[in-house]
Amino acid sequence: xxxxxxxxxxRFSWDGKRxxxxxxxxxxxxxxxxxxxGPNGTGKSTxxxxxxxxLEYQEGIARLDGTDIRTIDRKTLxxxxxxxxxxxxxxxxxxxxxxxxxxxxxxxxxxSSPEEKDLEIAVMAIQEAGIMHLIDKSINEVSGGxxxxxxxxxxxxxxxxxxxxxxxxxxxxxxxQMQVLSLIERLKDRGITIVMTSxxxxxxxxxxxxxxxxxxxxFTTIGPAEKVITNDSLKETYHVDIxxxxxxxxxxxxCIPIKNQPGCYCPVKG
Numbered sequence: 001x002x003x004x005x006x007x008x009x010x011r012f013s014w015d016g017k018r019x020x021x022x023x024x025x026x027x028x029x030x031x032x033x034x035x036x037x038g039p040n041g042t043g044k045s046t047x048x049x050x051x052x053x054x055l056e057y058q059e060g061i062a063r064l065d066g067t068d069i070r071t072i073d074r075k076t077l078x079x080x081x082x083x084x085x086x087x088x089x090x091x092x093x094x095x096x097x098x099x100x101x102x103x104x105x106x107x108x109x110x111x112s113s114p115e116e117k118d119l120e121i122a123v124m125a126i127q128e129a130g131i132m133h134l135i136d137k138s139i140n141e142v143s144g145g146x147x148x149x150x151x152x153x154x155x156x157x158x159x160x161x162x163x164x165x166x167x168x169x170x171x172x173x174x175x176x177q178m179q180v181l182s183l184i185e186r187l188k189d190r191g192i193t194i195v196m197t198s199x200x201x202x203x204x205x206x207x208x209x210x211x212x213x214x215x216x217x218x219f220t221t222i223g224p225a226e227k228v229i230t231n232d233s234l235k236e237t238y239h240v241d242i243x244x245x246x247x248x249x250x251x252x253x254x255c256i257p258i259k260n261q262p263g264c265y266c267p268v269k270g
Contacts, residue, residue, distance in 0.1 A: 010023075168180050
């Protein structure tokens with residue numbers, strides 16, 4: 001049957017005066033990768049939290065298989081949608097296995113312990129994330145890239161149909177970035193729908209089906225990466241000269257920043 005998710009004219013504001021985002025609309029289908037790019041402070045992370053009802057938007061409606069997400073109970077929603085935030089900190093020295101098993105919470109009754117099935121699913125998620133060698137290690141002792149993969153494994157233990165990844169490659173070296181992107185492609189092949197935010201337009205060329213460029217709290221354009229990511233759209237979005245060129249050895253287009261001329265002022269948003 002598959003999953004459908006739609007957002008129609010969503011608007012969110014912290015104080016009712018200044019919109020963080022507004023008039024945001026898009027739709028998702030099973031096994032689709034939707035990559036949202038744009039500058040800092042444009043509302044990408046806030047939008048993700050509204051998508052899963054962590055934050056309550058003020059206008060519009062988001063639907064999962066035609067049902068308003070605000071009417072779906074938390075446990076049911078958590079069985080279908082998993083969310084991986086950026087910069088998540090852990091206070092206690094759980095092992096990686098214990099950390100990932102927490103993703104089974106929607107399936108475990110209050111005051112109950114994980115069953116053998118929960119353990120098996122958690123181990124499978126760890127294997128899929130490629131971090132079996134860390135299974136008994138403290139989550140506080142792993143590297144940033146390893147922690148990111150553990151976060152994704154914990155989300156996979158929820159067995160979601162829709163996975164939200166907020167800047168999953170942020171602060172990672174090239175090797176770990178490629179590991180995360182490779183995992184995202186494998187999850188797509190399994191039919192999992194993925195929404196990811198990124199500061200790297202190149203990543204959208206590598207893994208996305210659809211790209212949305214978000215600026216000043218709304219989408220300026222949505223469509224295939226080949227059509228959406230252009231010299232003009234990137235310059236308008238980031239206020240710097242960027243050339244989009246096809247590189248034969250890579251078999252795809254890449255984004256090449258052009259060094260600013262002396263005295264050039266390019267505004268940067270926080």
